[in-house]
Amino acid sequence: MSSIMFFSEFELPLKNPVVRVKVISKWKDASAIIREETQMLMxxxxxxxxxxxxxxxIMIRNECIMFEGEWYEIHGFKLMYNFRRFRVTTNRFHVFTGENTIINNVPARTDCNYYGFKEFKTILRGLAHPMYSVDVYGAMVSVGDLEHVGAPGGPMIPKMRFSLVNPGYKHLNCVAYGRNAVEIDAYWNYTRANVVLCVLSFWQIERLQGRFTFITNIEGCSRIKFEPNIPEIIAFRQLIPPNAY
Known part of the structure; x- marks a missing residue:
């Protein structure tokens, strides 16, 4: 029986690989033409x-449709180097299912949130590589109206501009599209809180002429959590003055 591997142990070639994973997010890849595939951040x-x-x-054959937030064991997968220009993870490998891949649902293993927060100054100074996604947290300010944008003749998609402020009062410009934009608009119009704290996970850095412009979401992959019960948000909330922002 093969032992469970951790992602940090990935090396080529693999022999009878088995991993135990949590699905963080899943989405459809518009470039998948020949067969239906689902992209998953695990x-x-x-x-x-x-x-x-x-x-x-493969999921249908195993009678195991994979859902976000659930844990699974994957047996007999393939591993390739990740050569994509933009990567949602710093892991240099990419997992693929094969004809003999087996997928089983398993009990939850840990409540890890998988956040790897970048400091605002690191992003603003251009020290965070735009090839990789970033996680940030802060207070939402300068929240704009929900817009709908699109190329001529193409579909219109929701768009929302806003900024985050960190405990040091540094601002980070943000632009959300699609589902995340609608999610932000709905929460912003619903909440009665004077200050809204949130976490943006797996967002992309955008630059213009070598300078930071804003971070934006990756449709289907990026996530936003409002007021999550994590140490960073709890500590931030305690620092907020009565008449903040």
């Missing part, structure tokens, strides 16, 4: 992440 028990491409037919 985490292991040590807090590491990896990108996976799961063929839908």
């Amino acid at each position: 985490g292991d028990e040590k807090g590491n992440t990896v990108l996976g491409t799961i063929v839908d037919e």
Whole structure:
């Protein structure tokens, strides 16, 4: 029987590989033409992440449709180097299912949130590599109206501009599209809180002429959590003055 591997142990070649993963987010890849595939950002028990491409037919064959937030064991997968220009994880490998891949649902293993927060100054100074996604947290300010934008003749998609402020009062410009934009608009119009704290996970850095402009979401992959019960948000909340922002 093969032992469970952690993502940090990945090396080529693999022999009878088995991993135990949590599905952090899943989405459809518009470039998948020949067969239906699902992209998944997965985490292991040590807090590491990896990108996976799961063929839908493999899930159906195993009678195991993979859902966000659930844990699974994957046996007999394939491993390739990740050569994508933008990567949602720093892991250099990409997991693929094969014809003999077996997927089983397993009990939850850990409540890790998989956050790896970047300081605002690191992003603003251009020290965070735009090839990789970032996680940030802060207070929402300068929240704009929900817009709908699109190319001529193309579909219109929701868009929302806002900024985050960190405990040091540094501002980070943000632009959300699609589902995340609608989610932000709904929460912002619903809440009665004077200050809204949130976490943006797996967002992309945008630059213009070598300078930081804003961070934006990756449709289907990026996540936003409002007022999560984590140490960083709890500590931030305690620092907020009565008439903040």
